Amino acid sequence: MNNEYWYECYGFPVRVTADPAVTAVLADAFGPVLADPDRHRHAAGPVVRLSVAVVNSDAPAVEPPHNPGVLKADIITIDAGASRATVDPARWTVELTLARRDLADPVVWGRWMLERIFLYLVCRSPRHYPMHAGGLQVGGRTALVCGPTGMGKSTFTTWAMRRGATLLGEDIMVRHLDDPPGVFWGYPYAVYLAPELLDGHPQLAQAPRAAVDGGAKYRVTVPAAVHQRTGSVAEVDATVVLNRGADEIRRREFDDVVEQWRDDYAAGKDDPDVIAEIEADLRRCLADRPIWELSASADLDAAHDLVLKTVFTGS
Known part of the structure; x- marks a missing residue:
């Protein structure tokens, strides 16, 4: 059964629904949980809805492309081999799938995935x-x-x-x-x-x-x-x-x-x-x-x- 967490990232409230296996990754990525999401400074603004699943895969990790063409797609895909993210900037939603072995690799889940996800959301928003x-x-x-x-x-x-x-x-x-x-x-x-x-x-x-x-x-x-x-x-x-x-x-x-x-x-x-x-x-x-x-x-x-x-x- 997935767990639900609330975090803050770059000022955005982030509602995370995640496989319990990623608990440690979330703590490293976002720091402390958001104690009271309803009282967060931007509670009335866009909420990033992030779902995180875990899969078993032996596919090698490959750095995904990072260029203007990727950034401007209607639906942004970040493909790192076994781990993959689908970002819908208009809806502020992200579906992230992490390979179990990538949970121990902060370059994959951090540098290639979560850090890019939030940068892409900000760049695509007319209000940020x-x-x-x-x-x-x-x-x-x-x-x-x-x-x-x-x-x-x-x-x-x-x-x-x-x-x-x-x-x-x-x-x-x-x-x-x-x-x-x-x-x-x-x-x-x-x-x-x-x-x-x-x-x-x-x-x-x-x-x-x-x-x-x-x-x-x-x-x-x-x-x-x-x-x-x-x-x-x-x-x-x-x-x-x-x-x-x-x-x-x-x-x-x-x-x-x-x-x-x-x-x-x-x-x-x-x-x-x-x-x-x-x-x-x-x-x-x-x-x-x-x-x-x-x-x-x-x-x-x-x-x-x-x-x-x-x-x-x-x-």
Whole structure:
């Protein structure tokens, strides 16, 4: 008999009907159960309905394609060999089948399946959009940390958590247009780190990890013992845009950096009116809040201290 659970993911209430065999996977993927779904901030908005079945299969796991053609299908199929998901963006429903052996592989159920499922739902919705960013909170102040793939968002945000920050997300932050300006939602239950950096994270030393990109990075499940250092809702006070170089930080204007974000917030959106509404919303969210460009070297402590002094304490 299937079990029913309620979770929150990127601000969405998620109603899960699942085979009991996936209980541990759900806890690792979504964190604590949603205590009172009726009182969740977006209880009146879209509810993601996720059903999870388990099958026995020896078919090899194969990374599914991840491209604009997949994203724009009316019904999105994510096919990883034995494990498979069918996503109906219009109905906010997902049917996920996991091979029993894939339950022990967070790359399959996490990176290839659940993380893509929620990204696709956000990209296809006219009332939601993603930012390629992480989120940090220090001393009651919150910053988005933006940058293209490979710029070090995961590295920087996770290092900041090691130094005492609250991690709100490490790669994608989601905006609900019905929220007050400046509110974004993150996913703090998995981080992606190069293997040499894991030695510097004692709080993640025993965390489950799985190699991705041929071992260039690991997908690391943030353990329950560290959840008190995480959150999901970010009420943004400032934005940090990562760059490479000597350790220095300078102010930028919104119009100088908004084009860097266009491919992110417009992903999956074909209607020019929808994109224009999103651009206007992003301006309301960020244009009147400080935007800093951080040029950072490989010295993570120096970069962290610079951001702490400039962005979070204002000294």
